[in-house]
Amino acid sequence: MSTKCIPELFGKLVFNDTIMKARLPHTTYKALRKTIEDGKPLDISIADPVANAMKDWAVENGCTHFTHWFQPMTGITAEKHDSFISPEANGKVVMEFSGKELVRGEPDASSFPSGGLRATFEARGYTAWDPTSCAFIKGNTLCIPTIFCSYTGEALDKKTPLLRSTEALNKQAMRILKLFGNEDVTSTKTTVGPEQEYFLVDRDMYNQREDMVLTGRTLFGAMPPRGQEMEDHYFGAIKPRVADFMNDLNEELWKLGILAKTEHNEVAPSQHEMAPIFTDTNTATDHNQLTMEIMKKVAEKHNLYCLLHEKPFDGVNGSGKHNNWSMSTNTGVNLLEPGDSPMENAQFLLFLAAVIKAVDEYQDLLRISVATPGNDHRLGANEAPPAVVSMFLGDELTEILESIESGKPYNPKNKESMEVGVTVLPHFPKDSTDRNRTSPFAFTGNKFEFRMLGSSLSVSGPNVVLNTAVAEELEEFADVLEKASDFKKSLHKLIKTVIKEHKRIIFNGDGYNDAWLEEAKKRGLLNLPTTMDALPYFVADKNIKLFTKHKVLTETEIHSRYEILVENYSKTLNIEALTMMDMTSKQILPAVSAYADSISLSAMHKKAVNSALKCTMESSLLEKLSDLTDKTYEELSALGNAVEKASSKKTNKATSDAYCKEVLPAMTSLRESVDKLETLTSKKYWPFPTYSDLLFYPD
Numbered sequence: 121m122s123t124k125c126i127p128e129l130f131g132k133l134v135f136n137d138t139i140m141k142a143r144l145p146h147t148t149y150k151a152l153r154k155t156i157e158d159g160k161p162l163d164i165s166i167a168d169p170v171a172n173a174m175k176d177w178a179v180e181n182g183c184t185h186f187t188h189w190f191q192p193m194t195g196i197t198a199e200k201h202d203s204f205i206s207p208e209a210n211g212k213v214v215m216e217f218s219g220k221e222l223v224r225g226e227p228d229a230s231s232f233p234s235g236g237l238r239a240t241f242e243a244r245g246y247t248a249w250d251p252t253s254c255a256f257i258k259g260n261t262l263c264i265p266t267i268f269c270s271y272t273g274e275a276l277d278k279k280t281p282l283l284r285s286t287e288a289l290n291k292q293a294m295r296i297l298k299l300f301g302n303e304d305v306t307s308t309k310t311t312v313g314p315e316q317e318y319f320l321v322d323r324d325m326y327n328q329r330e331d332m333v334l335t336g337r338t339l340f341g342a343m344p345p346r347g348q349e350m351e352d353h354y355f356g357a358i359k360p361r362v363a364d365f366m367n368d369l370n371e372e373l374w375k376l377g378i379l380a381k382t383e384h385n386e387v388a389p390s391q392h393e394m395a396p397i398f399t400d401t402n403t404a405t406d407h408n409q410l411t412m413e414i415m416k417k418v419a420e421k422h423n424l425y426c427l428l429h430e431k432p433f434d435g436v437n438g439s440g441k442h443n444n445w446s447m448s449t450n451t452g453v454n455l456l457e458p459g460d461s462p463m464e465n466a467q468f469l470l471f472l473a474a475v476i477k478a479v480d481e482y483q484d485l486l487r488i489s490v491a492t493p494g495n496d497h498r499l500g501a502n503e504a505p506p507a508v509v510s511m512f513l514g515d516e517l518t519e520i521l522e523s524i525e526s527g528k529p530y531n532p533k534n535k536e537s538m539e540v541g542v543t544v545l546p547h548f549p550k551d552s553t554d555r556n557r558t559s560p561f562a563f564t565g566n567k568f569e570f571r572m573l574g575s576s577l578s579v580s581g582p583n584v585v586l587n588t589a590v591a592e593e594l595e596e597f598a599d600v601l602e603k604a605s606d607f608k609k610s611l612h613k614l615i616k617t618v619i620k621e622h623k624r625i626i627f628n629g630d631g632y633n634d635a636w637l638e639e640a641k642k643r644g645l646l647n648l649p650t651t652m653d654a655l656p657y658f659v660a661d662k663n664i665k666l667f668t669k670h671k672v673l674t675e676t677e678i679h680s681r682y683e684i685l686v687e688n689y690s691k692t693l694n695i696e697a698l699t700m701m702d703m704t705s706k707q708i709l710p711a712v713s714a715y716a717d718s719i720s721l722s723a724m725h726k727k728a729v730n731s732a733l734k735c736t737m738e739s740s741l742l743e744k745l746s747d748l749t750d751k752t753y754e755e756l757s758a759l760g761n762a763v764e765k766a767s768s769k770k771t772n773k774a775t776s777d778a779y780c781k782e783v784l785p786a787m788t789s790l791r792e793s794v795d796k797l798e799t800l801t802s803k804k805y806w807p808f809p810t811y812s813d814l815l816f817y818p819d
Contacts, residue, residue, distance in 0.1 A: 167219025
């Protein structure tokens, strides 16, 4: 691919603003832009001309079908394809696409997760066009981003709450900005740049492992003699096979207007990362879902498999997704960027205070937003933050906040007092402090990096929580400041109070240190190590009040999502446990038994040749194999009993709790024994590729 072609290639398969402006009637284009930019209701009269222009463009690019592309609660995307053909009386067909087909679709909703919102026999669901996200071409299909809701109007997807939360935050942020005299600002938005980590393994080896095929991760695997301890993979030279994959991936992403920017090797062997340039949160969410899908498709072309599980290999780094979140105005001002004037300083500090308060008061929701069975294996080690939510601000900004709280001068760079809005905030350089890889929520100069997300997770959920929680705090601030007789004094008092009451959430140290867990407990911070520890907080009164107050989720929608998450936990562990049992009984124990037989025959042969031979190695190895196979068989039986007991529980919550407390420990015990057997068994007999094979595959 020629570098000269990249600008022409970028966005080639996207019905973007340039194409809309060229193909739509001027009045239609202006009306559509008003909907996109100002959030105005869609003028239904423009649907037909937009649909016709979309169809003509799509057909010219080889499309025969269209689909309403949506994001159900499965965590991946969904699509039902319809062709453009329409019959004529003469037995021929024409290619047509109406405004009605563009604006609304009707997929079967009965088989998607609903958390009890819908009975199985109630199949009707609707998709509705999201004009703020560009349509695009995938293969021979025009994909139209849509929301997805039930017949009775409840949201069944991840996009609808995200759009609602964006509106809620915009509403409250505009109130604050007006107080600071920003009359030119008409709207705000949140922006996100989701860094994506992933593993690449040889597809032929992947296909030989039942655990990877069925669960996305290895359920067994002894650590090889070499792991990541040499620290030579991170930012190391990229293997030719992987480089070819990355080149093809970039091309496919750029065609879809995805701002793929950075690529490099990650810490673990065979682990890599792709990072895009930030964009608005709705678009970034769509793009990240597409990125994960395209990664898998491109990997297949190179006979590779892309693993997006949070912990596909034990003993080396897991994969995360760093959610770089900020707020900006339609005039291009980043609201988390300190300014140079007193009022800019004060505005920054107020928005910062809102984030601090939001993270402290809704730390439970932030933990829930990243809670999955896979992420439970990852949090707390190997560059993943701990399960305790805290904020990293760095020494300089922390000292500034301390000076505001205490009323003492800010000492390091000048002697000015920190009365907000009266004196100038000392210049705060973008990189005035080091990064903290152990912090779940770290300020990095003009944005926050939420590092707790697992690699397979949709970024929608965490950003719904962030947007809604910050909207709540900004509303509280606006209610106070709009009534203030002395704006500057009230502002200073408000920020000072927030710092004093919520500084417990700020921690700039090592999150992996055991002492931090003790300190966090003293501060009253939540430590929710597992998904099942976290999920009950989802339906806490304060959290229901938050979402319903800002019209992001109804109480019914909250409870349905809670039920989906709880049920998903037990389903995931059930699949993993059954897979472990299947592999152990049908592959591992027979293989070890065959190897033991070969050792026994070898010893018998030696004895036959020379009866005086002791056969010490064979005897010792046979004894170890015998003890371990007996133990493995017992643990296999114990796991089966635990699964049966958990599955017999009467409620989803009781079932998932049993999987967490009883099935998961049984799985861990079985794995430990099997992994020891692997180290004792000849590679010739071991039934599937090992970690050495998978992590250090040839170029």
